[in-house]
Amino acid sequence: MKLNADLKLPLRFQKKSGMKIALIGYGKMGKAIEQSIIQQGKHEVVLKISIDNLNDLTVENLKKADVAIEFTSPESAVKNMLLCLKAAVPVVCGSTGWLGKFENVKKEFENNKGAMVFASNFSIGVNLFFAINNYAASLFKKHPQYEVLMSEIHHTEKKDAPSGTAISIKKIIEQHISSQAIPIEALRIENVVGTHNVLFKSAVDEVELIHKAHSRSGFAEGAVLAAEWIADKKGVYEFKDVLGIE
Ligand SMILES: NC(=O)c1ccc[n+]([C@@H]2O[C@H](COP(=O)([O-])OP(=O)(O)OC[C@H]3O[C@@H](n4cnc5c(N)ncnc54)[C@H](OP(=O)(O)O)[C@@H]3O)[C@@H](O)[C@H]2O)c1
Missing domain, CATH: 3.40.50.720 (NAD(P)-binding Rossmann-like Domain)
Structure with a gap:
């Protein structure tokens, strides 16, 4: 470089x-x-x-x-x-x-x-999170016993739900895993800047990826x-x- x-x-x-x-x-x-x-x-x-x-x-x-x-x-x-x-x-x-x-x-x-x-989402961390989810989905697609569940939490004044960031993550994962409809739970809690959670879950274990924004x-x-x-x-x-x- x-x-x-x-x-x-x-x-x-x-x-x-x-x-x-x-x-x-x-x-x-x-x-x-x-x-x-x-x-x-x-x-x-x-x-x-x-x-x-x-x-x-x-x-x-x-x-x-x-x-x-x-x-x-x-x-x-x-x-x-x-x-x-x-x-x-x-x-x-x-x-x-x-x-x-x-x-x-x-x-x-x-x-x-x-x-x-x-x-x-203009956060550098979230954009790296997108790339991590892309890689994770490319691995989990070979193991259909894992289902994908998503959730996001934002402050109560946010006008759209689910968040644009959650929709972006879902689209990234769906490029690899198209066999299931991925649900997104959208929660609104006072003063939360933005949290996104992706869970790859099977009957025997689960892998969870989380991004939390601490400020704007x-x-x-x-x-x-x-x-x-x-x-x-x-x-x-x-x-x-x-x-x-x-
Ligand atoms: N991409 C990202 O990284 C990122 C991060 C955070 C938020 N967002 C998104 O960015 C947008 C703004 O978020 P925010 O948290 O700043 O919301 P906000 O605090 O509600 O601010 C939006 C402001 O725009 C005003 N507004 C509404 N219509 C307008 C118009 N036609 N021209 C000029 N101003 C207008 C609103 O006025 P009133 O309140 O009077 O309607 C309000 O003051 C939302 O869509 C949010 O989801 C994106």
């Missing part, structure tokens, strides 16, 4: 600086992302859209940004992304609950030479990393492309 002599970081993780960022959505995640940007001290937030200033979300204002980061709601995510496309501003989308429209949105971005990174900072830092990565690209990507995970 090639290292930069000063930073001691792999070249592909060297960060851009001085980007102008539009934040679309200023709830729990929008605020965590703003904090991450302030702490890193490399970029500037030039537009901040909350439910109180929706009139400011215009093509003209978006054009002032190098990149937009969108964390709003299942209902508004697609509309907001298409507005970024119209403004020719690359967008990082973390909103969940709109995956049913993903293929249409992807086509729209590809046909119009737009740039987008989507992830149901992991998602926020991942979203800013994705913004730096997508700023000078065209196309539709996932976070694993940013991280270089196969």
